[in-house]
Amino acid sequence: xxxxxxxxxxxxxxxxxxxxxxxxxxxxxxxxxxxxxxxxxxxxxxxxxxxxxxxxxxxxxxxxxxxxxxxxxxxxxxxxxxxxxxxxxxxxxxxxxxxxxxxxxxxxxxxxxxxxxxxxxxxxxxxxxxxxxxxxxxxxxxxxxxxxxxxxxxxxxxxxxxxxxxxxxxxxxxxxxxxxxxxxxxxxxxxxxxxxxxxxxxxxxxxxxxxxxxxxxxxxxxxxxxxxxxxxxxxxx
Numbered sequence: 001x002x003x004x005x006x007x008x009x010x011x012x013x014x015x016x017x018x019x020x021x022x023x024x025x026x027x028x029x030x031x032x033x034x035x036x037x038x039x040x041x042x043x044x045x046x047x048x049x050x051x052x053x054x055x056x057x058x059x060x061x062x063x064x065x066x067x068x069x070x071x072x073x074x075x076x077x078x079x080x081x082x083x084x085x086x087x088x089x090x091x092x093x094x095x096x097x098x099x100x101x102x103x104x105x106x107x108x109x110x111x112x113x114x115x116x117x118x119x120x121x122x123x124x125x126x127x128x129x130x131x132x133x134x135x136x137x138x139x140x141x142x143x144x145x146x147x148x149x150x151x152x153x154x155x156x157x158x159x160x161x162x163x164x165x166x167x168x169x170x171x172x173x174x175x176x177x178x179x180x181x182x183x184x185x186x187x188x189x190x191x192x193x194x195x196x197x198x199x200x201x202x203x204x205x206x207x208x209x210x211x212x213x214x215x216x217x218x219x220x221x222x223x224x225x226x227x228x229x230x231x232x233x234x235x236x237x
Contacts, residue, residue: 011035013039016130021052022196025059026186027177028060028063041068042068042070045110048083049200080108091215102143105216119161123163132174186230195233201220218234
């Protein structure tokens with residue numbers, strides 16, 4: 001979609017959803033490289049991996065985000081996910097297992113909730129772009145990481161906001177990693193100066209922030225570094 005705002009006399013602004021993991025950190029670096037003033041947004045949503053927020057703060061600082069907001073919401077009230085309830089995180093699964101069904105690590109409607117907060121902040125900032133690091137290849141079957149979902153949300157966003165209705169801004173949701181493999185993502189991030197030792201992707205880290213090494217996210221991350229031929233800086237327990 002084309003943007004209705006002009007940026008000839010002012011800096012572009014973008015809200016970037018930042019979890020502190022590999023994909024979102026790379027997405028933040030891409031937004032910075034594209035010349036945006038970046039406003040990073042993270043969530044304390046009741047996840048068992050609270051250490052990812054430390055990673056998010058460190059990444060936001062290292063990549064020069066203009067602001068970084070951490071939003072408090074409580075998705076543990078609903079549970080139903082191994083990330084927000086007392087449910088075991090699946091470990092040591094094969095790639096076939098990972099792609100067979102939507103896994104128990106799926107958090108109901110999480111990206112819809114996160115994007116809605118990002119949309120609100122973008123409207124306040126007069127930003128016409130939201131970046132999100134969803135991936136349609138290594139996405140573990142999550143329904144809210146698919147391109148058709150992003151397209152539908154973008155259409156809704158432009159029906160739902162005053163800025164869009166009054167023709168001030170046409171919002172675009174950018175998904176620069178959508179069709180990238182983990183190895184490709186890591187190569188892009190490395191070229192943009194992402195310090196992956198600051199990031200944390202694990203679904204079940206220990207209290208010191210060391211990755212378990214065997215959850216789906218850890219396995220995909222480890223394989224990505226191997227395929228990219230880049231040393232893996234992850235701290236595993």
